[in-house]
Amino acid sequence: MSELKVYNSYSRQKEVFTPLTRGHVGMYVCGPTVSGESHLGHARPYITFDVIYRYLQHLGYKVRYVRNITDAGHFEEEGREAEDKISKKAVLEKLEPMELVQKYTNLFHWAMAQFNTIPPTIEPTATGHIVEQIGMIQQLIQAGYAYEVNGSVYFDLKKYAASHDYGKLSGRVIEDLLETTRELEGQEEKKDKADFALWKSVAPEHIMRWQSPWGVGFPGWHIECSAMATKYLGPEFDIHGGGMDLLFPHHESEIAQSTICNHSAPVRYWIHNNMITINGRKMGKSYNNQIRLTEMFSGDHPLLEKAFHPVTIRFFILQTHYRSTLDFSNEALQASEKGLKRLWEAYENLGRLTMTGEGAAAKEAELDVKVRRLLDEFDEFMNDDFSTAKVLANMFEIVPVINSMKDKTVPVTALSKETFELLQSKFKTWIEDILGLKSVTEADNEKLRGVMQLLIDIRREAKGKKDFATSDKIRNQLAQLGITLKDEKGGEMSWSIE
RNA sequence: GGUCCUGUGGCCGAGUGGCUAGGCAGAGCUCUGCAAAAGCUCCUACAGCGGUUCGAAUCCGCUCGGGACCUCCA
Incomplete structure:
Protein backbone atom coordinates (compact mmCIF):
# COMPACT_ATOMS: atom_id res chain seq x y z
CA MET A 1 0.00 0.00 0.00
CA SER A 2 1.15 3.53 -0.66
CA GLU A 3 2.37 5.57 2.26
CA LEU A 4 0.55 8.54 3.69
CA LYS A 5 1.66 11.88 2.37
CA VAL A 6 0.52 15.17 3.85
CA TYR A 7 0.96 18.71 2.66
CA ASN A 8 3.03 20.50 5.24
CA SER A 9 2.32 24.23 5.33
CA TYR A 10 5.74 24.75 6.86
CA SER A 11 7.71 23.27 3.97
CA ARG A 12 4.97 24.01 1.42
CA GLN A 13 5.14 20.55 -0.02
CA LYS A 14 3.76 17.09 0.42
CA GLU A 15 5.84 14.98 2.75
CA VAL A 16 5.70 11.35 3.75
CA PHE A 17 4.10 11.18 7.16
CA THR A 18 6.33 9.57 9.76
CA PRO A 19 5.26 9.99 13.36
CA LEU A 20 7.76 10.81 16.07
CA THR A 21 6.84 7.80 18.15
CA ARG A 22 6.19 4.61 16.26
CA GLY A 23 2.52 3.73 16.22
CA HIS A 24 1.46 6.93 17.94
CA VAL A 25 0.37 10.31 16.65
CA GLY A 26 0.03 13.55 18.59
CA MET A 27 -2.31 16.02 16.96
CA TYR A 28 -3.32 19.47 18.14
CA VAL A 29 -6.11 21.43 16.49
CA CYS A 30 -7.10 24.97 17.40
CA GLY A 31 -10.57 24.83 18.87
CA PRO A 32 -13.38 27.31 19.18
CA THR A 33 -13.54 30.56 21.09
CA VAL A 34 -16.69 30.07 23.08
CA SER A 35 -17.79 33.66 23.36
CA GLY A 36 -20.29 33.17 20.58
CA GLU A 37 -22.00 30.71 18.34
CA SER A 38 -20.14 28.75 15.70
CA HIS A 39 -20.93 29.44 12.06
CA LEU A 40 -20.65 27.38 8.89
CA GLY A 41 -17.02 28.32 8.40
CA HIS A 42 -16.10 26.86 11.77
CA ALA A 43 -17.49 23.51 10.71
CA ARG A 44 -14.75 22.99 8.20
CA PRO A 45 -11.67 22.46 10.35
CA TYR A 46 -13.49 20.28 12.83
CA ILE A 47 -14.89 18.06 10.11
CA THR A 48 -11.62 18.03 8.19
CA PHE A 49 -9.59 17.03 11.21
CA ASP A 50 -12.23 14.59 12.32
CA VAL A 51 -11.68 12.70 9.09
CA ILE A 52 -7.92 12.94 9.51
CA TYR A 53 -8.29 11.65 13.07
CA ARG A 54 -10.47 8.78 11.88
CA TYR A 55 -8.12 7.94 9.06
CA LEU A 56 -5.02 7.91 11.24
CA GLN A 57 -6.79 5.49 13.53
CA HIS A 58 -7.82 3.42 10.54
CA LEU A 59 -4.15 3.19 9.63
CA GLY A 60 -3.56 1.71 13.05
CA TYR A 61 -2.15 4.68 14.88
CA LYS A 62 -3.03 5.42 18.44
CA VAL A 63 -3.85 9.09 18.24
CA ARG A 64 -3.91 11.66 20.98
CA TYR A 65 -6.12 14.36 19.53
CA VAL A 66 -6.08 17.58 21.52
CA ARG A 67 -8.47 20.37 20.67
CA ASN A 68 -8.72 23.31 23.01
CA ILE A 69 -11.59 25.46 24.11
CA THR A 70 -10.65 29.11 24.22
CA ASP A 71 -12.64 30.41 27.13
CA ALA A 72 -10.34 33.14 28.37
CA GLY A 73 -9.88 36.60 26.97
CA HIS A 74 -11.88 39.72 26.59
CA PHE A 75 -15.35 38.31 26.67
CA GLU A 76 -18.48 40.05 25.61
CA GLU A 77 -21.86 39.00 24.41
CA GLU A 78 -23.74 40.91 21.80
CA GLY A 79 -25.90 43.57 23.37
CA ARG A 80 -24.44 43.01 26.78
CA GLU A 81 -21.00 44.54 26.62
CA ALA A 82 -22.18 47.76 28.22
CA GLU A 83 -23.25 45.87 31.29
CA ASP A 84 -19.76 44.56 31.62
CA LYS A 85 -18.67 47.95 32.87
CA ILE A 86 -21.32 48.34 35.51
CA SER A 87 -19.83 46.95 38.64
CA LYS A 88 -22.52 47.86 41.14
CA LYS A 89 -25.14 45.47 39.88
CA ALA A 90 -26.17 42.48 41.88
CA VAL A 91 -24.19 39.36 41.12
CA LEU A 92 -27.03 37.62 39.33
CA GLU A 93 -27.73 40.62 37.13
CA LYS A 94 -24.18 40.91 35.96
CA LEU A 95 -22.76 39.21 32.96
CA GLU A 96 -21.07 36.11 34.25
CA PRO A 97 -18.49 35.09 31.69
CA MET A 98 -18.58 31.48 32.72
CA GLU A 99 -22.24 31.42 31.87
CA LEU A 100 -21.42 32.46 28.33
CA VAL A 101 -18.61 29.97 28.16
CA GLN A 102 -20.88 27.20 29.32
CA LYS A 103 -23.67 28.12 26.95
CA TYR A 104 -21.52 28.25 23.86
CA THR A 105 -19.45 25.25 24.85
CA ASN A 106 -22.62 23.22 25.13
CA LEU A 107 -23.83 24.52 21.80
CA PHE A 108 -20.51 23.72 20.18
CA HIS A 109 -20.52 20.17 21.50
CA TRP A 110 -24.08 19.72 20.30
CA ALA A 111 -23.21 20.93 16.80
CA MET A 112 -20.15 18.71 16.65
CA ALA A 113 -22.28 15.72 17.57
CA GLN A 114 -24.74 16.67 14.83
CA PHE A 115 -21.85 16.57 12.39
CA ASN A 116 -20.99 13.10 13.62
CA THR A 117 -17.50 14.16 14.68
CA ILE A 118 -15.70 12.10 17.27
CA PRO A 119 -14.78 14.12 20.36
CA PRO A 120 -11.06 14.80 20.78
CA THR A 121 -9.23 12.66 23.29
CA ILE A 122 -8.39 15.73 25.34
CA GLU A 123 -10.29 18.99 25.20
CA PRO A 124 -8.45 21.37 27.49
CA THR A 125 -9.72 24.81 28.38
CA ALA A 126 -7.61 27.93 28.52
CA THR A 127 -9.00 28.87 31.92
CA GLY A 128 -7.97 25.48 33.24
CA HIS A 129 -4.37 26.06 32.23
CA ILE A 130 -3.59 29.53 33.53
CA VAL A 131 -0.82 28.07 35.68
CA GLU A 132 0.89 26.43 32.73
CA GLN A 133 0.61 29.61 30.70
CA ILE A 134 2.10 31.72 33.44
CA GLY A 135 4.89 29.18 33.76
CA MET A 136 5.66 29.41 30.10
CA ILE A 137 5.67 33.21 30.17
CA GLN A 138 8.12 33.11 33.07
CA GLN A 139 10.38 30.85 31.05
CA LEU A 140 10.24 33.31 28.18
CA ILE A 141 11.14 36.21 30.44
CA GLN A 142 14.01 34.27 31.99
CA ALA A 143 15.33 33.36 28.58
CA GLY A 144 15.26 37.04 27.71
CA TYR A 145 12.66 36.86 24.98
CA ALA A 146 9.84 38.57 26.81
CA TYR A 147 9.54 41.76 28.82
CA GLU A 148 7.08 43.24 31.25
CA VAL A 149 5.56 46.68 30.92
CA ASN A 150 2.86 48.05 33.22
CA GLY A 151 1.65 44.61 34.23
CA SER A 152 1.56 43.28 30.70
CA VAL A 153 4.12 40.95 29.14
CA TYR A 154 5.14 41.01 25.51
CA PHE A 155 7.19 38.75 23.31
CA ASP A 156 10.35 40.40 22.01
CA LEU A 157 10.06 39.68 18.33
CA LYS A 158 13.12 41.52 17.16
CA LYS A 159 15.32 39.57 19.50
CA TYR A 160 13.77 36.29 18.45
CA ALA A 161 14.02 37.09 14.78
CA ALA A 162 17.71 37.88 15.13
CA SER A 163 18.51 34.24 15.80
CA HIS A 164 15.42 32.39 14.55
CA ASP A 165 13.43 32.13 11.38
CA TYR A 166 10.33 34.07 12.35
CA GLY A 167 7.86 34.25 9.48
CA LYS A 168 8.78 31.04 7.74
CA LEU A 169 5.41 29.38 8.24
CA SER A 170 3.37 32.31 7.01
CA GLY A 171 5.88 33.64 4.50
CA ARG A 172 6.35 36.84 6.38
CA VAL A 173 9.43 39.05 6.43
CA ILE A 174 10.21 40.38 9.87
CA GLU A 175 11.39 43.77 8.61
CA ASP A 176 8.07 44.31 6.85
CA LEU A 177 6.18 43.35 9.95
CA LEU A 178 8.01 45.86 12.03
CA GLU A 179 7.12 48.49 9.44
CA THR A 180 3.57 47.73 8.49
CA THR A 181 1.82 46.67 11.66
CA ARG A 182 -1.11 48.95 12.29
CA GLU A 183 -1.72 51.15 15.25
CA LEU A 184 -3.43 49.30 18.05
CA GLU A 185 -4.41 50.08 21.57
CA GLY A 186 -1.47 49.78 23.92
CA GLN A 187 1.12 49.98 21.16
CA GLU A 188 3.14 52.66 22.86
CA GLU A 189 4.28 50.43 25.69
CA LYS A 190 5.69 47.78 23.38
CA LYS A 191 9.29 47.85 22.24
CA ASP A 192 8.15 47.09 18.73
CA LYS A 193 4.74 47.28 17.19
CA ALA A 194 4.93 43.70 16.04
CA ASP A 195 5.54 42.32 19.54
CA PHE A 196 2.59 40.25 20.63
CA ALA A 197 1.03 40.01 24.07
CA LEU A 198 1.69 37.07 26.36
CA TRP A 199 -0.14 38.54 29.30
CA LYS A 200 -2.50 41.52 29.28
CA SER A 201 -3.16 43.52 32.40
CA VAL A 202 -6.73 44.64 32.80
CA ALA A 203 -8.65 47.27 34.67
CA PRO A 204 -10.43 46.05 37.80
CA GLU A 205 -13.91 46.21 36.29
CA HIS A 206 -13.01 43.44 33.89
CA ILE A 207 -14.57 40.18 34.82
CA MET A 208 -12.23 37.65 33.26
CA ARG A 209 -9.02 38.11 35.17
CA TRP A 210 -6.44 36.14 37.07
CA GLN A 211 -3.64 36.89 39.47
CA SER A 212 -0.16 36.62 38.00
CA PRO A 213 3.38 37.62 38.96
CA TRP A 214 2.77 40.77 36.89
CA GLY A 215 -0.56 41.68 38.39
CA VAL A 216 -4.13 41.00 37.46
CA GLY A 217 -4.89 40.19 33.85
CA PHE A 218 -5.49 37.46 31.32
CA PRO A 219 -3.26 35.40 29.06
CA GLY A 220 -2.63 36.14 25.40
CA TRP A 221 -4.24 33.95 22.85
CA HIS A 222 -1.09 32.43 21.37
CA ILE A 223 0.43 31.28 24.65
CA GLU A 224 -2.69 29.30 25.40
CA CYS A 225 -2.18 26.86 22.55
CA SER A 226 1.56 26.58 23.13
CA ALA A 227 1.07 25.77 26.80
CA MET A 228 -1.61 23.17 26.30
CA ALA A 229 0.01 21.52 23.30
CA THR A 230 3.28 21.24 25.21
CA LYS A 231 1.57 19.84 28.28
CA TYR A 232 -0.34 17.10 26.50
CA LEU A 233 1.75 16.35 23.45
CA GLY A 234 5.26 17.20 24.57
CA PRO A 235 7.84 19.71 23.35
CA GLU A 236 7.68 18.25 19.86
CA PHE A 237 4.65 16.62 18.30
CA ASP A 238 3.40 15.40 14.96
CA ILE A 239 0.47 17.41 13.64
CA HIS A 240 -0.85 20.87 14.31
CA GLY A 241 -3.98 21.85 12.48
CA GLY A 242 -6.28 24.78 12.05
CA GLY A 243 -7.69 27.20 9.52
CA MET A 244 -5.40 28.98 7.10
CA ASP A 245 -6.38 32.27 8.64
CA LEU A 246 -4.53 31.22 11.79
CA LEU A 247 -1.19 30.90 10.04
CA PHE A 248 -0.36 34.42 10.98
CA PRO A 249 0.01 35.58 13.62
CA HIS A 250 -1.31 32.74 15.75
CA HIS A 251 0.69 29.75 14.57
CA GLU A 252 3.75 31.75 13.77
CA SER A 253 3.72 33.03 17.34
CA GLU A 254 3.19 29.56 18.73
CA ILE A 255 6.32 28.41 16.96
CA ALA A 256 8.30 31.29 18.41
CA GLN A 257 7.13 30.73 21.99
CA SER A 258 7.53 27.00 21.98
CA THR A 259 10.87 27.10 20.25
CA ILE A 260 12.30 29.25 23.05
CA CYS A 261 10.70 27.28 25.87
CA ASN A 262 11.30 23.80 24.51
CA HIS A 263 14.51 24.37 22.57
CA SER A 264 13.11 22.84 19.43
CA ALA A 265 10.51 23.52 16.77
CA PRO A 266 7.25 22.23 18.23
CA VAL A 267 5.47 20.84 15.20
CA ARG A 268 6.52 18.42 12.48
CA TYR A 269 3.52 18.72 10.15
CA TRP A 270 1.43 21.85 9.95
CA ILE A 271 -1.90 21.19 8.27
CA HIS A 272 -4.23 24.03 7.36
CA ASN A 273 -7.69 23.92 5.90
CA ASN A 274 -8.94 26.61 3.53
CA MET A 275 -11.94 28.84 4.07
CA ILE A 276 -15.61 28.51 3.29
CA THR A 277 -16.65 31.48 1.19
CA ILE A 278 -20.01 33.00 0.51
CA ASN A 279 -20.40 34.99 -2.67
CA GLY A 280 -16.67 34.60 -3.07
CA ARG A 281 -15.89 36.11 0.31
CA LYS A 282 -14.57 34.41 3.40
CA MET A 283 -17.32 33.76 5.88
CA GLY A 284 -16.39 35.50 9.08
CA LYS A 285 -17.15 38.21 11.50
CA SER A 286 -15.10 40.81 9.67
CA TYR A 287 -17.54 40.65 6.77
CA ASN A 288 -20.62 40.06 8.83
CA ASN A 289 -21.72 37.30 6.48
CA GLN A 290 -21.85 34.29 8.78
CA ILE A 291 -24.57 31.73 8.82
CA ARG A 292 -24.65 30.14 12.24
CA LEU A 293 -24.79 26.39 12.47
CA THR A 294 -28.15 26.47 14.21
CA GLU A 295 -29.42 28.54 11.29
CA MET A 296 -28.01 26.08 8.78
CA PHE A 297 -29.82 23.24 10.51
CA SER A 298 -33.11 25.13 10.80
CA GLY A 299 -33.06 27.05 7.53
CA ASP A 300 -33.89 30.19 9.46
CA HIS A 301 -31.66 32.69 7.71
CA PRO A 302 -32.36 35.13 4.86
CA LEU A 303 -29.67 33.55 2.69
CA LEU A 304 -31.03 30.04 3.11
CA GLU A 305 -33.76 28.62 0.94
CA LYS A 306 -34.17 25.64 3.21
CA ALA A 307 -32.72 23.79 6.17
CA PHE A 308 -29.73 21.55 5.63
CA HIS A 309 -29.00 18.41 7.55
CA PRO A 310 -25.65 18.44 9.37
CA VAL A 311 -24.55 15.31 7.55
CA THR A 312 -25.32 17.02 4.24
CA ILE A 313 -22.99 19.81 5.30
CA ARG A 314 -20.36 17.28 6.28
CA PHE A 315 -20.68 15.64 2.88
CA PHE A 316 -20.57 19.04 1.16
CA ILE A 317 -17.29 19.79 2.91
CA LEU A 318 -15.75 16.41 2.12
CA GLN A 319 -16.61 16.72 -1.57
CA THR A 320 -13.85 19.23 -1.98
CA HIS A 321 -10.20 19.09 -1.02
CA TYR A 322 -9.55 20.64 2.37
CA ARG A 323 -6.96 23.04 1.00
CA SER A 324 -9.31 24.55 -1.59
CA THR A 325 -11.80 27.25 -0.82
CA LEU A 326 -15.36 26.04 -0.84
CA ASP A 327 -18.10 28.35 -1.96
CA PHE A 328 -21.40 28.21 -0.18
CA SER A 329 -24.62 28.45 -2.13
CA ASN A 330 -28.09 26.99 -1.78
CA GLU A 331 -27.65 25.33 -5.13
CA ALA A 332 -24.41 23.66 -4.12
CA LEU A 333 -25.84 22.45 -0.81
CA GLN A 334 -28.90 21.05 -2.53
CA ALA A 335 -26.70 19.24 -5.02
CA SER A 336 -24.87 17.71 -2.07
CA GLU A 337 -28.11 16.76 -0.43
CA LYS A 338 -29.28 14.85 -3.47
CA GLY A 339 -25.91 13.32 -4.10
CA LEU A 340 -25.63 12.10 -0.53
CA LYS A 341 -29.11 10.61 -0.68
CA ARG A 342 -28.24 8.67 -3.79
CA LEU A 343 -24.96 7.49 -2.36
CA TRP A 344 -26.46 6.49 0.96
CA GLU A 345 -29.34 4.59 -0.57
CA ALA A 346 -26.96 2.65 -2.75
CA TYR A 347 -24.86 1.89 0.32
CA GLU A 348 -27.91 0.57 2.17
CA ASN A 349 -28.86 -1.51 -0.84
CA LEU A 350 -25.38 -2.93 -0.93
CA GLY A 351 -25.79 -4.14 2.62
CA ARG A 352 -28.93 -6.05 1.68
CA LEU A 353 -27.37 -7.83 -1.25
CA THR A 354 -26.14 -11.34 -0.71
CA MET A 355 -24.12 -13.55 -2.89
CA THR A 356 -25.85 -16.88 -3.08
CA GLY A 357 -23.63 -19.76 -3.94
CA GLU A 358 -20.32 -19.20 -5.53
CA GLY A 359 -19.61 -16.01 -7.34
CA ALA A 360 -18.70 -16.65 -10.90
CA ALA A 361 -15.05 -17.15 -11.48
CA ALA A 362 -15.11 -13.56 -12.48
CA LYS A 363 -11.68 -12.46 -11.41
CA GLU A 364 -10.79 -11.63 -14.97
CA ALA A 365 -14.09 -10.05 -15.90
CA GLU A 366 -14.10 -6.39 -16.75
CA LEU A 367 -16.53 -5.38 -14.04
CA ASP A 368 -14.67 -7.24 -11.34
CA VAL A 369 -11.42 -5.61 -12.29
CA LYS A 370 -13.05 -2.19 -12.40
CA VAL A 371 -14.64 -2.51 -8.98
CA ARG A 372 -11.45 -3.71 -7.40
CA ARG A 373 -9.54 -0.85 -8.96
CA LEU A 374 -12.05 1.68 -7.66
CA LEU A 375 -11.82 0.19 -4.17
CA ASP A 376 -8.05 0.03 -4.18
CA GLU A 377 -7.89 3.67 -5.07
CA PHE A 378 -9.66 4.67 -1.85
CA ASP A 379 -6.40 4.14 0.04
CA GLU A 380 -4.29 5.69 -2.66
CA PHE A 381 -6.39 8.88 -2.74
CA MET A 382 -6.65 9.24 0.99
CA ASN A 383 -2.92 8.70 1.35
CA ASP A 384 -2.42 11.53 -1.09
CA ASP A 385 -3.05 14.34 1.37
CA PHE A 386 -6.53 13.18 2.34
CA SER A 387 -8.30 13.49 -1.02
CA THR A 388 -11.78 12.78 0.26
CA ALA A 389 -13.28 14.27 -2.90
CA LYS A 390 -11.69 11.59 -5.01
CA VAL A 391 -12.73 8.82 -2.67
CA LEU A 392 -16.31 10.02 -2.94
CA ALA A 393 -16.04 10.23 -6.73
CA ASN A 394 -15.00 6.59 -6.79
CA MET A 395 -17.88 5.66 -4.55
CA PHE A 396 -20.23 7.33 -6.99
CA GLU A 397 -18.73 5.31 -9.79
CA ILE A 398 -19.58 2.17 -7.89
CA VAL A 399 -23.18 3.29 -7.25
CA PRO A 400 -24.54 2.22 -10.68
CA VAL A 401 -22.94 -1.20 -10.20
CA ILE A 402 -24.70 -1.64 -6.86
CA ASN A 403 -28.02 -0.39 -8.19
CA SER A 404 -27.84 -2.65 -11.20
CA MET A 405 -27.21 -5.64 -8.97
CA LYS A 406 -30.10 -4.59 -6.81
CA ASP A 407 -32.38 -4.32 -9.85
CA LYS A 408 -30.97 -7.64 -10.99
CA THR A 409 -30.04 -6.24 -14.38
CA VAL A 410 -26.54 -7.28 -13.43
CA PRO A 411 -26.19 -10.45 -11.37
CA VAL A 412 -24.30 -10.27 -8.12
CA THR A 413 -22.26 -13.12 -9.45
CA ALA A 414 -20.80 -10.83 -12.06
CA LEU A 415 -18.30 -10.19 -9.31
CA SER A 416 -16.13 -12.78 -7.72
CA LYS A 417 -17.07 -13.68 -4.17
CA GLU A 418 -13.87 -12.11 -2.95
CA THR A 419 -14.52 -8.80 -4.68
CA PHE A 420 -18.14 -8.71 -3.58
CA GLU A 421 -17.18 -9.22 0.05
CA LEU A 422 -14.45 -6.63 -0.23
CA LEU A 423 -16.96 -4.21 -1.73
CA GLN A 424 -19.38 -4.67 1.14
CA SER A 425 -16.84 -4.43 3.91
CA LYS A 426 -14.75 -1.68 2.43
CA PHE A 427 -17.68 0.51 1.52
CA LYS A 428 -18.94 0.26 5.07
CA THR A 429 -15.59 1.03 6.64
CA TRP A 430 -14.96 4.01 4.43
CA ILE A 431 -18.35 5.62 4.28
CA GLU A 432 -19.13 5.19 7.97
CA ASP A 433 -15.89 4.90 9.89
CA ILE A 434 -13.53 7.08 7.87
CA LEU A 435 -15.71 9.66 6.16
CA GLY A 436 -18.10 9.55 9.11
CA LEU A 437 -21.25 9.81 7.03
CA LYS A 438 -24.56 8.49 8.20
CA ARG A 449 -40.98 -0.17 9.77
CA GLY A 450 -43.88 -2.36 10.80
CA VAL A 451 -46.47 0.25 9.87
CA MET A 452 -44.81 0.84 6.53
CA GLN A 453 -44.71 -2.84 5.80
CA LEU A 454 -48.44 -3.02 6.50
CA LEU A 455 -49.17 -0.14 4.14
CA ILE A 456 -47.01 -1.69 1.49
CA ASP A 457 -48.87 -5.00 1.81
CA ILE A 458 -52.24 -3.28 1.47
CA ARG A 459 -51.02 -1.31 -1.49
CA ARG A 460 -49.65 -4.36 -3.18
CA GLU A 461 -52.99 -6.14 -2.79
CA ALA A 462 -54.81 -3.13 -4.24
CA LYS A 463 -52.45 -3.00 -7.15
CA GLY A 464 -52.97 -6.68 -7.74
CA LYS A 465 -56.67 -5.99 -8.09
CA LYS A 466 -55.93 -2.99 -10.28
CA ASP A 467 -57.51 -0.83 -7.60
CA PHE A 468 -55.30 2.12 -8.44
CA ALA A 469 -57.47 4.54 -6.51
CA THR A 470 -56.44 2.85 -3.26
CA SER A 471 -52.83 2.31 -4.23
CA ASP A 472 -52.46 5.93 -5.31
CA LYS A 473 -54.15 7.18 -2.16
CA ILE A 474 -51.63 5.38 0.00
CA ARG A 475 -48.72 6.66 -2.02
CA ASN A 476 -50.00 10.22 -2.28
CA GLN A 477 -50.87 10.60 1.35
CA LEU A 478 -47.54 9.20 2.42
CA ALA A 479 -45.92 11.66 0.05
CA GLN A 480 -47.66 14.47 1.88
CA LEU A 481 -46.12 13.22 5.09
CA GLY A 482 -42.73 13.30 3.41
CA ILE A 483 -42.42 9.59 2.82
CA THR A 484 -41.67 8.46 -0.72
CA LEU A 485 -42.85 5.08 -1.90
CA LYS A 486 -41.11 3.57 -4.85
CA ASP A 487 -42.31 0.63 -6.92
CA GLU A 488 -39.47 -1.49 -7.99
CA LYS A 489 -38.89 -4.27 -10.40
CA GLY A 490 -40.45 -7.59 -9.47
CA GLY A 491 -43.24 -6.03 -7.42
CA GLU A 492 -40.93 -4.89 -4.64
CA MET A 493 -41.58 -1.57 -2.95
CA SER A 494 -39.22 0.59 -0.98
CA TRP A 495 -39.67 3.78 0.96
CA SER A 496 -37.61 6.67 2.20
CA ILE A 497 -38.18 9.70 4.35
CA GLU A 498 -37.40 13.07 2.83
C1' G B 1 1.30 48.84 -0.48
C1' G B 2 3.73 43.86 0.98
C1' U B 3 3.34 38.33 0.98
C1' C B 4 0.68 34.35 -0.94
C1' C B 5 -3.31 31.74 -3.33
C1' U B 6 -6.68 31.36 -7.30
C1' G B 7 -9.77 31.73 -12.28
C1' U B 8 -12.26 24.47 -14.93
C1' G B 9 -18.69 22.93 -18.85
C1' G B 10 -25.66 26.03 -16.47
C1' C B 11 -24.04 25.37 -10.84
C1' C B 12 -20.49 22.97 -7.17
C1' G B 13 -16.08 20.92 -7.69
C1' A B 14 -11.38 16.60 -8.87
C1' G B 15 -7.35 17.12 -11.68
C1' U B 16 0.22 14.08 -11.03
C1' G B 17 2.14 17.54 -19.20
C1' G B 18 -0.41 12.81 -23.28
C1' C B 19 -5.37 8.68 -20.80
C1' U B 20 -13.84 9.42 -18.92
C1' A B 21 -13.01 12.87 -12.56
C1' G B 22 -17.43 13.00 -9.70
C1' G B 23 -22.04 15.36 -7.94
C1' C B 24 -26.33 18.52 -9.19
C1' A B 25 -29.20 20.55 -13.15
C1' G B 26 -30.74 19.62 -18.46
C1' A B 27 -32.02 16.23 -22.99
C1' G B 28 -33.29 11.36 -24.98
C1' C B 29 -34.26 6.19 -24.29
C1' U B 30 -35.47 1.64 -21.23
C1' C B 31 -38.44 -0.13 -17.26
C1' U B 32 -43.60 1.19 -15.72
C1' G B 33 -51.20 1.37 -14.71
C1' C B 34 -49.40 6.28 -13.42
C1' A B 35 -45.51 8.45 -10.55
C1' A B 36 -40.89 8.14 -8.37
C1' A B 37 -36.49 5.66 -8.34
C1' A B 38 -33.02 3.07 -11.12
C1' G B 39 -30.20 1.82 -15.62
C1' C B 40 -28.19 3.35 -20.43
C1' U B 41 -26.83 7.43 -23.66
C1' C B 42 -25.87 12.68 -24.59
C1' C B 43 -24.21 17.64 -22.93
C1' U B 44 -16.64 17.13 -23.06
C1' A B 45 -14.86 22.76 -20.22
C1' C B 46 -10.30 24.58 -18.69
C1' A B 47 -10.10 33.68 -18.12
C1' G B 48 -7.17 36.14 -22.36
C1' C B 49 -2.56 36.62 -25.08
C1' G B 50 2.23 34.87 -25.88
C1' G B 51 6.15 31.13 -24.90
C1' U B 52 8.53 26.12 -23.70
C1' U B 53 7.25 21.09 -25.65
C1' C B 54 6.23 16.04 -30.41
C1' G B 55 2.13 17.21 -26.98
C1' A B 56 -0.38 21.97 -21.72
C1' A B 57 -6.19 22.93 -18.01
C1' U B 58 -1.47 21.19 -15.96
C1' C B 59 5.27 24.44 -16.86
C1' C B 60 7.02 29.88 -17.87
C1' G B 61 5.82 35.21 -18.91
C1' C B 62 2.42 39.12 -19.41
C1' U B 63 -2.72 41.06 -19.11
C1' C B 64 -7.47 40.94 -16.86
C1' G B 65 -10.65 39.05 -12.86
C1' G B 66 -11.47 36.88 -7.78
C1' G B 67 -9.67 35.89 -2.93
C1' A B 68 -6.63 35.18 1.77
C1' C B 69 -3.17 37.11 5.27
C1' C B 70 -0.64 41.56 7.04
C1' U B 71 -5.93 43.31 13.22
C1' C B 72 -9.88 39.31 16.41
C1' C B 73 -10.76 35.42 12.87
C1' A B 74 -11.64 28.17 11.39
Missing part, protein backbone atom coordinates in the same frame (compact mmCIF):
# COMPACT_ATOMS: atom_id res chain seq x y z
CA SER A 439 -28.20 8.39 7.28
CA VAL A 440 -29.97 11.73 7.23
CA THR A 441 -33.32 10.14 8.03
CA GLU A 442 -33.57 9.49 11.72
CA ALA A 443 -37.17 8.35 12.06
CA ASP A 444 -36.08 4.85 11.44
CA ASN A 445 -37.44 2.59 14.14
CA GLU A 446 -39.01 -0.82 14.34
CA LYS A 447 -42.58 0.37 14.83
CA LEU A 448 -42.44 2.64 11.83
